[in-house]
Amino acid sequence: MSVWSGLAAGGIGLVLIFLAAGTPIWECRIATAGQVEEWSYRSFSAHYQVSNNTTSRTDVRNYSYAELATTQRSLSKVFSNYQFYLFLGILSTVAGMGLSAATRWKKIPGIFAGVAFAGASAAILYATMDILFAIPTAAGTDISTQITTLGGRMSDNSLVWGPAMGLFFPIGSGLAFAWASSDLWHLRPGKGKLPMRGEVVSGPVRQGTTVEMPPPPVEPAPIVPPEPVVEEVFVIGSNGLLIKHMARTLMTDKDRDVVGSMISAISSFVREAFSERDGEVQEVSLGEHRFIMCNERGVVVAVLVTAGETDDIVPRLRHLLTVLIDRYGSRMANWQGEALEGIEDELHVLWDPYRLPPPPAE
Numbered sequence: 070m071s072v073w074s075g076l077a078a079g080g081i082g083l084v085l086i087f088l089a090a091g092t093p094i095w096e097c098r099i100a101t102a103g104q105v106e107e108w109s110y111r112s113f114s115a116h117y118q119v120s121n122n123t124t125s126r127t128d129v130r131n132y133s134y135a136e137l138a139t140t141q142r143s144l145s146k147v148f149s150n151y152q153f154y155l156f157l158g159i160l161s162t163v164a165g166m167g168l169s170a171a172t173r174w175k176k177i178p179g180i181f182a183g184v185a186f187a188g189a190s191a192a193i194l195y196a197t198m199d200i201l202f203a204i205p206t207a208a209g210t211d212i213s214t215q216i217t218t219l220g221g222r223m224s225d226n227s228l229v230w231g232p233a234m235g236l237f238f239p240i241g242s243g244l245a246f247a248w249a250s251s252d253l254w255h256l257r258p259g260k261g262k263l264p265m266r267g268e269v270v271s272g273p274v275r276q277g278t279t280v281e282m283p284p285p286p287v288e289p290a291p292i293v294p295p296e297p298v299v300e301e302v303f304v305i306g307s308n309g310l311l312i313k314h315m316a317r318t319l320m321t322d323k324d325r326d327v328v329g330s331m332i333s334a335i336s337s338f339v340r341e342a343f344s345e346r347d348g349e350v351q352e353v354s355l356g357e358h359r360f361i362m363c364n365e366r367g368v369v370v371a372v373l374v375t376a377g378e379t380d381d382i383v384p385r386l387r388h389l390l391t392v393l394i395d396r397y398g399s400r401m402a403n404w405q406g407e408a409l410e411g412i413e414d415e416l417h418v419l420w421d422p423y424r425l426p427p428p429p430a431e
Contacts, residue, residue: 076249078245078246078249079166079186079189081242083242085239086159086162089239089242091111093109093110093111094112095110095200095236097229098228101227104119104121105122112152115134117132134148134149150203151196154196155193155239158192158193158242162185162186162189168182187247193239193242197243201232216228301314301372301373303370304370307402310406312412351364358373358375361374363386363390365387366402368390368401370393388418393412396415397409
């Protein structure tokens with residue numbers, strides 16, 4: 070997964086919050102012989118409408134919850150608490166999106182953005198659950214003792230009450246923030262560039278000036294083995310069928326024929342090499358080409374490497390297999406050719422290793 074999908078989930082959650090702000094959360098209708106009163110409670114105000122059956126006159130008023138505290142004290146307190154946690158969730162969302170942008174530009178780990186989105190999800194879901202259970206008691210105190218549940222009606226329809234759409238928007242928003250948190254939690258910052266060394270300017274030294282001693286010699290940096298160059302990736306199911314194939318570059322018709330031969334050879338090798346040895350890693354060399362294959366629960370991920378060291382490929386393959394089995398395990402076990410949405414994003418970790426958390430210590 071990527072920062073962009075996390076930001077998209079956070080943006081969807083924020084839109085749902087703003088939709089909830091203008092949508093009724095809970096409504097109540099009281100009908101008598103002379104008039105009909107209707108109360109509509111939103112996130113930041115209460116809408117009151119009274120219709121006179123004799124004169125056909127309708128009066129409409131809007132109250133803030135601070136104004137409503139004198140006549141409907143319990144409901145005013147419930148919605149004031151809801152506003153507090155709603156604002157807290159919005160602030161956490163803005164912080165999470167800002168930290169996500171910092172993660173995208175490789176400044177900080179994604180765990181900070183994940184924590185911010187988790188806080189937003191917790192605040193919004195708590196506010197929704199709190200108001201869900203608190204409204205019946207508060208309405209029973211302020212409006213009518215006959216109100217004991219979140220929704221209901223009297224047999225003669227003189228009293229009708231129940232939740233509106235505005236109660237469900239925050240739930241969707243909280244779930245979107247939870248998805249954004251899970252999407253960003255594992256991301257790691259990329260490698261930063263080393264600072265450039267300062268230039269040394271030589272020349273005559275004037276009298277009266279202080280000559281600085283040269284810095285101590287710096288030990289040469291250890292030689293870092295070259296990164297492996299992954300050309301092809303194959304995902305093969307337990308039934309020997311090729312589930313997914315991706316290549317680093319575009320292929321010609323000739324390349325497709327070569328890849329087809331490779332797929333056939335790999336499938337045959339997988340059936341023989343991994344028939345009874347789950348969890349092993351195999352490496353096969355064919356001239357300048359090297360195949361590294363990892364098996365887990367019958368699912369095999371094989372990569373074709375043309376350059377670089379292959380030691381760094383193994384932890385990536387193990388991590389990738391764990392993710393694939395976790396997300397697509399049941400479908401991959403009985404795969405018959407259907408598309409697996411999102412699997413391309415998972416396979417990109419082999420070309421972008423810095424999105425992968427470090428492997429556990431042996």
